[in-house]
Amino acid sequence: MNKVNCVLVVADDMGYGDLGLFNEGRSRTPNLDAVAHEGICLTQHYSGSPVCAPARACLLTGKYPHRTGAIDTLHGRGLDRIALGERTIGDIFSAGGYRTGLIGKWHNGALDPRFHPNARGFEEFIGFSGGYSDYFDYYLDVNGTEKKGDGRYLTDVLTADAIDFVRRHRSEPFLLVVAYNAPHFPMQAPEAIVRRYVDMGQTRGAALTYAMIEVMDAGIGRLLTELDDLRLAGDTIFLFTSDNGPYLGEVAGVSLDRFNFGLRGAKHYVFEGGVRVPTIVRWPGGWAGGRAVDHVLHFADWLPTLAHLTSVPLPSEANLDGVDIAGALTGARQVAYPRRFWQNNRYAPHIEGNAAVRDGHWKLVRPPIPEFMKVTDRDRLIDRALNLHQEARIVHVDSSPLPEFDAGPAPAPMLFDIASDPFERNDVASAHPEKVATMTAELERWFDGVEQDRRRTLSGSNIA
Numbered sequence: 001m002n003k004v005n006c007v008l009v010v011a012d013d014m015g016y017g018d019l020g021l022f023n024e025g026r027s028r029t030p031n032l033d034a035v036a037h038e039g040i041c042l043t044q045h046y047s048g049s050p051v052c053a054p055a056r057a058c059l060l061t062g063k064y065p066h067r068t069g070a071i072d073t074l075h076g077r078g079l080d081r082i083a084l085g086e087r088t089i090g091d092i093f094s095a096g097g098y099r100t101g102l103i104g105k106w107h108n109g110a111l112d113p114r115f116h117p118n119a120r121g122f123e124e125f126i127g128f129s130g131g132y133s134d135y136f137d138y139y140l141d142v143n144g145t146e147k148k149g150d151g152r153y154l155t156d157v158l159t160a161d162a163i164d165f166v167r168r169h170r171s172e173p174f175l176l177v178v179a180y181n182a183p184h185f186p187m188q189a190p191e192a193i194v195r196r197y198v199d200m201g202q203t204r205g206a207a208l209t210y211a212m213i214e215v216m217d218a219g220i221g222r223l224l225t226e227l228d229d230l231r232l233a234g235d236t237i238f239l240f241t242s243d244n245g246p247y248l249g250e251v252a253g254v255s256l257d258r259f260n261f262g263l264r265g266a267k268h269y270v271f272e273g274g275v276r277v278p279t280i281v282r283w284p285g286g287w288a289g290g291r292a293v294d295h296v297l298h299f300a301d302w303l304p305t306l307a308h309l310t311s312v313p314l315p316s317e318a319n320l321d322g323v324d325i326a327g328a329l330t331g332a333r334q335v336a337y338p339r340r341f342w343q344n345n346r347y348a349p350h351i352e353g354n355a356a357v358r359d360g361h362w363k364l365v366r367p368p369i370p371e372f373m374k375v376t377d378r379d380r381l382i383d384r385a386l387n388l389h390q391e392a393r394i395v396h397v398d399s400s401p402l403p404e405f406d407a408g409p410a411p412a413p414m415l416f417d418i419a420s421d422p423f424e425r426n427d428v429a430s431a432h433p434e435k436v437a438t439m440t441a442e443l444e445r446w447f448d449g450v451e452q453d454r455r456r457t458l459s460g461s462n463i464a
Helices: 030-038 052-061 089-095 154-168 191-199 204-229 299-310 326-330 377-387 433-459
Strands: 005-011 040-042 099-105 124-128 139-142 145-148 174-179 236-242 279-282 291-293 340-343 355-359 362-366 414-417
Touching: 005 052, 005 204, 005 299, 030 204, 030 236, 030 279, 052 089, 052 299, 089 099, 089 174, 089 299, 099 154, 124 154, 154 174, 154 204, 191 204, 204 236, 236 299, 299 326, 340 433, 355 433, 362 433, 414 433
Parallel strands: 005 174, 005 236, 040 291, 099 124, 099 174
Antiparallel strands: 040 279, 124 139, 139 145, 236 279, 340 355, 355 362, 362 414
C-alpha cells in the first residue's frame, strides 16, 4: 500500500462567505467548488483563533494557541512564536519518514533562527515569516536565505513553488503546507480581474478581495492537476481551509465589507464570523465524496487525525487538545466531540472579554472589551515596517514592557443556540441562567489551565 501524502492549503482572512459555493457566485472559485462537490464539505469547522498567528499555532501543534505561547500577531514583540518545547506537525511527520515543506506565510516566529520553519520541522521553506507581504514588491526567505522577488504576482509564485515541491518528492511520502497570503492586506490583484468584478456591480474592496481569491483558486487548480498528472491524487489527503474569518472594515481607504454568509462578527472576534471558516477535505483513495459533514470540528483536530490516517506515530507526551475526527469524515459512526474554546486579546489574554465556548448546540460568548483589543501606534508602525520590508525594519524582538489598558467592567455573557440561530442574532442568556453559569465556569476552568501552561512556557527559556 502506498504511503498517504498530505497537502494542507491555508488561505488568509478568507471568510465562510468568500467561497463561490456559499455566496451565490459573487466570487469565482470553480476549483474549490469542484473539490467541495468531489470531497467533503465541513459546514461547522472552526479555526483555533480569530487571528492568524494563534490560529496557525493551533493547526500546527494540535493544541489551543495559549498553550503554545502564540497569542497575538505582533511578531516584532515575539507574541506569534510557538514555544521551542512544542513539536509541530512538521516535526512529527518528518520523524515519521515524510518529506516536509511549507510554502508561503509562516507567522509563528521571526527575527530569531530558532523559530524559523526549517528549525520547526519543515525541511523546505519558501515564503515570509511575518504577517503579510506586498504581492508585487517582496522578498522571499528560501531556507534561510533572503531573495528579492522578480515582480511576478506572489500568489502565482507560491503556487509554482508548491507544484515544484510535489514534482520533486512524487516518489516519497510528503507533507506540504501551502499557506497563501490571499486575501490578506495589502489589497493587490491583477487589475483585469478586479475590473471584471467591479463591472459585475461589486464594490472596489469586494472586487479586490474576490480577484485575490480567484487567482489563488486558479493556483489550487493547477496544484490539483499536477497531483492528477503524477497519479498522486488518490493517495493524497487534500485539505483547504482559512486561518480565520474575514477582515471587514477599511484598509488604506478601501472598504472591505462584503458578504459573509450572514455570520455575526469577523476577524479578531469569537463570534461565528471570526472563527467558523470554509473547509473542504478530499481523499479519493480513502473516502466517498460528495458529502457535507455537520459535526463541530476544530483546527486542533487535524494533527491527531492526519497522524492516524497516515500511521505516523504521535509522541507519547503530545498531550493534544485535538481529537481524531476520522470517524466524522468517514461517516462510519456518530461521535460526541469535546467542548471547543476560543479566547483572543491583543498583547495578553484576558478571560473577561472576547472568549467563547461551544458545547453541543450551545455557544456562550463573552463579548469583546474594546480596551483589550487595542494596539499602540508604535507597535502598529513596527509591525508594518517588518512586514513590508521597509528601512525602519528591526532585527530583534522588542522586549520592552507590554502596554496595559484599563478595561472597565466586563459585559454580561451572551448565550446562543447555534442549531436554531447560526447567525447569533438572539441572545437567550436571560432565559437560561443555569446554562450560562455552567458554561461560564467551564470557560474559566479551561482558561486557567491553558494560562498555566502559557506562563510556564514564558518562565522557561524556550520562548525568547
